[in-house]
Amino acid sequence: MSFLALRGVGYTFPGWPAVVQGVDWTVGEGEFHCLVGRSGCGKTTLLKLAAGLLHPDQGRITFQDAELTAPGPGLGFVFQSPTLLEWCRVIDNVLLPVSLQRRPDPRAADRAQWLLGQLGLAAHARHYPRQLSGGQQSRVALARALILEPALLLLDEPFAALDAITREELQDDLLHMSRERGTTVLFVTHDIAEAVYLADRVAVMDGGRIVEQVGIDLPRPRSAATRTSEAFVRRCAQVRAAMHMDLVAA
């Protein structure tokens, strides 16, 4: 069962050393995978390859058993910054993916409103993005990525700029929304605790390669108790070791 499969994938920006090389990675349907690594290790590039925004120089990428050639409605993407259109109301931002395909019908509008409600933003639908806090803007970006009910959700450090409390709330929101629909998720982060808390499987990237995979068998649903459990701490230590962070700490 390979929902999303990368085989021998390599990518090079012209005139630079390879950013991504020899990556083999499969994500099963409904799984939640995290990709961790230091800045500049090629994780964002790998995510853009998986999104079809970039095309690999080597290897191939298949999505739902077909070659991935271009981004499509089956994919949702959340960027590092919320990238909302500040001249559009929140509800119109959420409906953007729909309105680029067709005129949004009342059903789509209802779904947008429901998503906003799930994320605690029901009262802000008629506001403009500038009127929201950073965490609220990130939630709107998440709702926008979910409006077309994508089978695969790709996130590129979406919560990196938020404070710790908001970040944990958003992690729970993301888990709740994606587990409920069985959405497959590929999540890029540099935060080890975030990766372990969210994922079924964590891939550690270094120098454009996946150097280690750690299966996370913590029980679901995960909650605040998970974060303090011994198993959680052990998994974090495992990922730290894979990133050679114990050397830095010593």
Added chain:
Amino acid sequence: MNDDSLRLRLGSLLLLAVLLLAWEAASRFLGLSALVLPAPSVVLRSLWNGLASGYFWPHIRSTAAELGLGLAAGCVVGFAAGVAMAESRLLRGLLMPYVVVSQVIPKLALMPLFIVWFGFGMTSTVVITALICFFPLMENTLTALRQVPPERLELFRMLGASRAQTLWRLKLPSGLPGILAGLRVAVVLALVGAVVGEFIGASKGLGALVIASQGTMDTPLMFAVLVLIAVLGMLVYQATLALERWLLLPYTRIS
């Protein structure tokens, strides 16, 4: 408006009153000739006479029409050219050298040529005004459309947006503040274009009236016309500011 800015406004009004009074006093007691520096009261009388007798109105209409037509034509063409050059690398490469060359030629130096081409009168002035407005609009549109944050472009690619959708729904709205800043510059320059164009190429309009008052050595009339030009400029500029504020409301609202 808060207390501070209200006080500042009152202050600048007060300053105006003081300056006018000093000017009035100076021209009365220093015995300056009205030919050199007429007192504000004399200028005011001349202004009132011109307005009340209806003498100014055709000239105001003429200048306002030239300003409006030239501004509209120059902005539409400049905007369209900016969009075309931002969207097409070919056009940009092909036309950019010409744009730069025509930028450095003082446009008003072309007025005599336009009189030869379009005749003495309104058309020449409208053309020169349009030409002057063209550049700020084109430049700002071109720059604004090419400065869309790359993440947003990726978002639109990700969502499968067509080129036209990316232009209309992303690039133009996100470039709107820059384009409107260009419009603001164009409005100020347009008045210069219209008035100075009339100096050379028209017998009607406020610019022509300035030249005529110079010919008859009627300095109070000249000052009165300058006041009219200033008022016209202020009105158009404030209208542009109001338009800008209204269009950018969603961009600036923070609470």
